[in-house]
Amino acid sequence: MNWQSYLEQNQERFDEELLDFLRIPSVSTAPERAEDVRKAAEWVRRRLRAAGVPFLELIDTPRHPVVFGRWVTDERKPTLLLYGHYDVQPVEPLDLWESPPFEPTLRDGLLYARGSSDMKANMLTLIQAIEAIAKTSGQLPVNLLILFEGEEEIGSPNLPAVVRQRRDQLKADVALSADGGMQGRETPSLCVGLKGLTGCQIDVRTGTTDLHSGSYGAAVPNAVQVLIQLAATFHKPDGTVAVEGFYDDVRPLTDKEKGSIAAIPVDEGGYQHEAGVLGLWGEPGYSLLERRWTRPTVDFNGIWGGYQGQGAKTVTPCQAHGKITCRLVPGQTPERVMELLKRHIERHTPPFAEVTVDPLKGSANPYLLDTDAPVLAVAAAALAEVFGHEPRFVRSGGTVPITEVFRQELGIDTVTLGFSLPGSRNHAPNEWFDPSFLPDARSVFATYLTKLGSS
Amino acid sequence: MNWQSYLEQNQERFDEELLDFLRIPSVSTAPERAEDVRKAAEWVRRRLRAAGVPFLELIDTPRHPVVFGRWVTDERKPTLLLYGHYDVQPVEPLDLWESPPFEPTLRDGLLYARGSSDMKANMLTLIQAIEAIAKTSGQLPVNLLILFEGEEEIGSPNLPAVVRQRRDQLKADVALSADGGMQGRETPSLCVGLKGLTGCQIDVRTGTTDLHSGSYGAAVPNAVQVLIQLAATFHKPDGTVAVEGFYDDVRPLTDKEKGSIAAIPVDEGGYQHEAGVLGLWGEPGYSLLERRWTRPTVDFNGIWGGYQGQGAKTVTPCQAHGKITCRLVPGQTPERVMELLKRHIERHTPPFAEVTVDPLKGSANPYLLDTDAPVLAVAAAALAEVFGHEPRFVRSGGTVPITEVFRQELGIDTVTLGFSLPGSRNHAPNEWFDPSFLPDARSVFATYLTKLGSS
Known part of the structure; x- marks a missing residue:
């Protein structure tokens, strides 16, 4: 039997076990979910064992464990480092979910659950592809290293140290991140x-x-008023970030980059509809795709202070709080931007208030791969074989902190290959994955592993 | 026995029953507390009955009942309309309370409980003064009408209609509000x-x-960002309200008013210390007392939106909420100011956002009594007799909505006489009343009733 037939014959079982994985509420940011996050790590370890991976280890960190795996089949073959994360985002606001976030529900052909798109379906189909090849050919076409973490959604605070400590065990030719779409x-x-x-x-x-x-x-x-006045200085009225020096290190787009982005057809109305927003917005002077892929931002993720209950409470609040994150682009570093933010806040704090800045535990450098990089060719060929035409090179506004760490610590590039679709509500209520896409996902991963082995 | 001796002999019982009253969590804004608010109304009715008031009625409203009482002793005597409220403010944030808000606790000589200062001690000492006179002289020196409501802390939305409907039963010469300090x-x-x-x-x-x-x-x-940008337009950087037309109707202070305010000694450092704030603040060009007593404000009472849990959630929120109230001064009306606010908000709402304005159910006109008003003389004499010197005429930054309604509907002025002290944390955590002040409160009320009867 070839792996194609194995995938077909096991499709029902493979689809079913995704539901089990999605039922584990592995919210990494919530202290009270720590046991569930560990449960998910153990689920993943068992699943990799069942797929045939001979060496597996849970590497403990100060917070959530890393699932580490190794399968050396032939030292002359290329070694592939697989990356993924088994943790998920918080589910709040719960009342906006149409079905409970950890009870996977099929509705209008889409599978709704927290973590379905980001990234349990991607991780599991990759494991299933490994199983299909291993069970049908007795061994893998490549050597595998596996690092599946439980802290991506809190900025991967501990994985970089694990990578540094285990550099010798992590010698690989290329990394594959399944955290994509x-x-x-x-x-x-x-x-x-x-x-x-x-x-x-x-x-x-x-x-x-x-x-x-x-x-x-x-x-x-009034602490709420102080926060409002302070927060209002982060942007100009047109949406440009007003933090001094924020754009200084941004590497301008080359003409080639501008051209290749401009060549991609964009349906602004469709994007707006899919996002469910009343209008589009953003930094003037840049197209929608340029903003999403290449422009840095300062985002307000949350704010609170004073009375939030029903009715009125005529109170002058003494405390107020805000959460912000910045998305960074090539040229910028988290350290420098945090320094600029702190300076800006200090400069705009009035004498009658105390402002405390508590930086995120995790941060990430931006990551950019040259489209001519040889590591992309194998992945492109696998996609072309399954889909019947060449893939498009795109960027993401999202962040996978470890990609830049792999480059710095291990000297390897990361290919991102995943099957989430636009509009799948990652990080938001009613996250979904299209289950009709699961067989293609498995086929692409298996094809990629096969092609990499003979490359 | 005279009322003085009666008050002395019953002091322990009188002090004790205040604790019972304070244990009823009569938070009028919280729908889940509606039964407790009614319990407080019934407690007050029973207490008035025990004091000797012959006619009592709970007047139902769409929300919380009004305790109505009548005691006609002699139609040739003056008729006094007593006003008070038995409801209290919400207790949030609960974690800032040093003892549970509805378990009255004596600490360093002060009695801590929600509603102790605003205004259960004031209301109860007034009732106790009535009892002392009634039980010792057999009848009252004045005719009494009583309106004790349960909705003052939500802006008295229903009491004005009750007053209008019962105009004929509410003919009085003067009103006494015990909601003061x-x-x-x-x-x-x-x-x-x-x-x-x-x-x-x-x-x-x-x-x-x-x-x-x-x-x-x-x-x-980003909805949080839209709210921040909108809210930041309500004030100029110096603290002046920037809503167009906000100050237009404000009646400027006369030289006499300015002079009498300037004559009052103010300890700015002491005020700042007592308020527990890092600095003083406010509209430039006005003294501390002028701002507190005579200048209108736009206050942020609360704000919330997006992720407010532990750690980070990298989300672009689609909703954000704010609560504001405005304190108004002579010349301004709630209707006009709300209209200006709505216009301002409309003008500053960007095309990619929807902003809904939900006005407070209750509102209030400002109230100002001429210091030469004859109704003040009796109260001043009562205070002078108990304290040994003449009282000072002051204003309050607070609001008692019904005073202006009494003037418009019944044609009478309201004397405000209460015993809360500065710093007693009305509306805030750790509200207190100084229990050593309770005997004086009872004496002043009894003296006032006596003097009014012979005036």
């Missing part, structure tokens, strides 16, 4: 660029207690 | 001015779902 069902694509990330929580304090807004409001500072 | 333990004072109130909740929507800040953040609007 396709441009469309009929539009295979390869992601060559990812944005970097940094961010912080901002805590404003103006006093020791909330006060009566009548007795005090006209005479003492 | 003294300038200091040794500084008796009479409040002649109250600010008005209006406000709203602002709901911002930019789309139908929260989105991944990497895939969408650079290209779609």
Whole structure:
């Protein structure tokens, strides 16, 4: 039997076990979910064992474990380092979910669950492809190293140290990150660029207690107002970031980059509809794709302070809080941008308030692969074989922190290959994966492994 | 026995029953507390009955009942309309309370509980003063009408209609509101001015779902950012309200008013310390007392949107919310100010966002009594008799909506006489009342009733 037939014969079982994986609420940011995150790690380890991976280890970190695997079949063959993450984003606001986030639900042909698109379906189909080849040919066409982490959604704070400590065990020719997507069902694509990330929580304090807004409001500072005035200085009215020096290190797009982005057809109305927003927005002077793929941002992820219950409470709040993250592009570094942010905040803090900046635990450098890089050719060929035409090179506005770490620590490039579709609501309520895409995902991964072995 | 001896002999019982009253969590804004609010109304009715009030009625409203009482002793005597409220503010944020808000706790000589200062101690000592006179002289020196409501802390949305409907039953010569305070333990004072109130909740929507800040953040609007930019337009950097027309109707202070405010000694450092704030703040060009007593404000009471949990969630929020209230001064009306606010918000709403303005159910006109008003003389004499010197005329930044309604509907002025002290944390965590002040409160109320009867 060849791997193609094996995949066909086991399709029902393979689809079923995705539901089991999705039922584990592996929310890495929530301390009370720590046990569930470990459960997911153990689920993944068992699944890799069942696929035939001979050496497996849970590497403990200060927070969530890394699933490490090794399968050396022939030292003359190329070695591939597989990357993925088994953790998921938080589910709040829960009331916007149409079905419970950890009860996978099929609705109108889409499978709804937190982590379905980001990235449990991608990880599992990769494991299933490995199993199909291993069970039908007795061995793999490549040597495998596996690093599946549980902290990607909190910025991979511990994986870089693991990579540094295990450099000798992680010698590979190329890395494959399954944390990616396709441009469309009929539009295979390869992601060559990812944005970097940094961010912080901002805590404003103006006093020791909330006060009566009548007795005090006209005479003492209001922490919510201080935060509003401070936060309003981060952007100009047109949407440009107003933090001094923020754009200084941004490497301008080359004419070639501009041209290749401009050549990609964009349906702005379709994008707006799919995003469910009342209008498009962003930095003037850049096209929609340029903004999404190549322009850095300062994003407000959350804000809170004062009375938030029903009705009114006439109070002058003494505390207010905001969460922001920045997406970074080539030329920028998280350290430098955080420094600029801190300086900006310091400069805009009034004398009657205390502002504390608590930087994110994880951060990431931006990542960009040259489209001529040889490591892309094998992946492109695998996509072309399954889909019948050449893939498009694209970038993502998202962040996979480890790609740049692999480059710096191991000296290897990372090919990103995944099957999430646009609009699949990663990080948002009602995240979905299109299950009719699962067989193609398995075929592409198996084809890629086979082609890499004979490359 | 005279009422003085009665008060002395019953002091322990009188102090004890305040604790019972404070244990009822009569938070009027919280729908889940509706039963507790009714319990408080029934407690007050029973207490008035025990004091000797012959006619009592709970007047139902769409929300919380009004305790109505009548005691006609002699039609030739003056008729006094007593006003108070038995509801309290919400207790959030709960974690800032040093003892549970509805378990009255004596600490360092102060009695801590929600509603202790605003205004259960004031209401109860007034009832106890009535009892002392009634039980010792067999009848009252005045005729009494009583309106104790349960909705003051939500802006008295239903009491004005009750007053209008019962105009014929509410014919009185003067009203006494017990919802007030003294300038200091040794500084008796009479409040002649109250600010008005209006406000709203602002709901911002930019789309139908929260989105991944990497895939969408650079290209779609962020509801938290829209709210921040909008809210930042309400004030100029110096603290002046920037809503167009906001100050247009404000009646400027007369030289006499300015002079009498300037004559009052102010300890700015002491005020700042007592408020627990890092600095003082407010509209430039006005003294601390002028701002607190005579200048209108736009206050942010609360804000929320996006992710507020632990750690990071890289999301572009589609909704954000804010609560604001405005304190108004003579010349302004809630209707006009709300209209200006709505216009301002409309003008500053970007095309890619929907902003909904939900006005407060209750609002209030500002109230100002001429210091020469004859109704003040009796109250001033009562204070002078108990404290040994003349009271000071002051204003408050707070709001008691019904005072202006009594003036418009019943044609009577309201004397505000209460015993809360500065810094007693009305509306804030750790609200307190000084229990050593309870005997003086009862004596002043009894003296006032006696003097009014012979005036």
